[in-house]
Amino acid sequence: MSSEELIYAMALRSCPMIGDSTFRKMLAIAGSAKEAWELSGKELSKIRKIRKSVTESLGNPVYLEKAIQEIEFCEKNNIKIIYALQEKLPGLLSECEDAPVFLFQKGNFDREKNNISIVGTRNITSYGRKFVHGFLEAAKEKSIQTISGLALGVDTCVHEESLHFQIPTVAVIAHGFHLEIYPAKNRKLAEKILENQGAIFSEYSSQQSFIKENFIQRNRIVAGISPSTCIVETAFRGGAISTATFANNYNREVYALPGDINHKYSQGCNLLIAQNKASAIVDIAKLITDLGFQQTKEKQLDLFEDFKDYSKLDKDQKSVIEVIIKTPGIQLEELSEEIGIASYRLLPILLTLELETYIKTNSSKQYFPI
Known part of the structure; x- marks a missing residue:
């Protein structure tokens, strides 16, 4: 756990005025936490809205010592340190712009x-x-x-x-x-x-x-x-x-x-x-x-089990709905890749299926069977 990069990352994040956003900007310029720790004032000036107090705390060994103490505390208390730049955050949290750099679990x-x-x-x-x-x-x-x-x-x-x-x-x-x-x-x-x-x-x-x-x-x-x-x-x-x-x-x-x-x-x-x-x-x-929780594995095995009349659907429509039933929540690009039909050709098929209440979509453009 106590890799050199993790120590420098925790030291950097613990410095006054370095929040998650500033941290990410600094690493985008420096390439690593260790290199960010060693940035000069001139290099820091490239970061928009950087505060002078940030430059004053960089390189201070006090924060390196705090980082080591924090890692030791976590190891002693069975706390996992999730560093967002080295490990995916839980669930969909990594997709959030304001996600924390560190999460303790x-x-x-x-x-x-x-x-x-x-x-x-x-x-x-x-x-x-x-x-x-x-x-x-x-x-x-x-x-x-x-x-x-x-x-x-x-x-x-x-x-x-x-x-x-x-x-x-x-x-x-x-x-x-x-x-x-x-x-x-x-x-x-x-x-x-x-x-x-x-x-x-x-x-x-x-x-x-x-x-x-x-x-x-x-x-x-x-x-x-x-x-x-x-x-x-x-x-x-x-x-x-x-x-x-x-x-x-x-x-x-x-x-x-x-x-x-x-x-x-x-x-x-x-x-x-x-x-x-x-x-x-x-x-x-x-x-x-x-929520997309309705499909159980047993249900998915028999694709056309319910009362819906699929006999009127053409070949492409049946292919589309079969994949959506197997993979509820699938998005357009994934569906296109799975079936081998271009996205622009899929859109009218999906619209027809939605209007005829075979499928539904949400604001995230995910498709679900009805």
């Missing part, structure tokens, strides 16, 4: 599972609890992995219900692993997550102090890992709104549970739906279908 993250982020208010109601329970019960056989923030309320419900249905669950916390798990009420829950093949992530090192702004930053990771985010209950200005905003900015699917217009913790969800920033969750079975 405890436990197991299954990269083969279908990730779904579920968040909401700390003031969950029986309505929200019933939805979380019902959704996870229905989706438990779909090889899913839930992502949430270990906060009280909806997050806690998501983690607990996941454990109940033996679904791996992942918590993203807003502080380093040197601190006791926050909130204190969920310390036992955090232990259970790790005991049951789940994971806990943090972007904060053991040398960083906790500030309340960390919660918002944490939410971008929750949204960034998964292709879809569900907002269960939230007020107009609830923290879950920021998670939905991040997910929308990442061009991910967002779903919200509608509720009573007079209920405070349904108003945020209703607003997201009204502003077309989230799709309304109207039925658990439909949600699972929309």
Whole structure:
């Protein structure tokens, strides 16, 4: 773990005024963390909006020593250091422009599972609890992995219900692993997550102090890992709104549970739906279908098993829908390569199949069977 490049990278990232964006700009110019550490003031001036304080901290051995101490802390406490320039971040997080350079991991993250982020208010109601329970019960056989923030309320419900249905669950916390798990009420829950093949992530090192702004930053990771985010209950200005905003900015699917217009913790969800920033969750079975979880291996074996009449389809249409059934969520270029039909020829075929309700597409231009 303690390679020279990792030490220099951690030292560089711990310098004052060097955030994730500046770090990446510096490495783009220097080529490596070690070379970035040795950049001259003239070379640094090539980086747009670089601060003078950055040049003052570079080369200071104090930060190299801090990096070594951090690596030793992680090794001692069974914490994996994921360095984004050497290893892919979990889920779809690497696709996010503002993804962290470093992510610290405890436990197991299954990269083969279908990730779904579920968040909401700390003031969950029986309505929200019933939805979380019902959704996870229905989706438990779909090889899913839930992502949430270990906060009280909806997050806690998501983690607990996941454990109940033996679904791996992942918590993203807003502080380093040197601190006791926050909130204190969920310390036992955090232990259970790790005991049951789940994971806990943090972007904060053991040398960083906790500030309340960390919660918002944490939410971008929750949204960034998964292709879809569900907002269960939230007020107009609830923290879950920021998670939905991040997910929308990442061009991910967002779903919200509608509720009573007079209920405070349904108003945020209703607003997201009204502003077309989230799709309304109207039925658990439909949600699972929309998420692309509906196809089991057994179902895929018999491509034309359901009531759809495929006899009227021509050869190309049948080829297209066969691949979409086998690979739900496939995108245009992948479909073109798989079938051997040019993209411009596929588009009218796909449109016809969609209009005749054989398939559907989402905002990410992925195609699913109906």
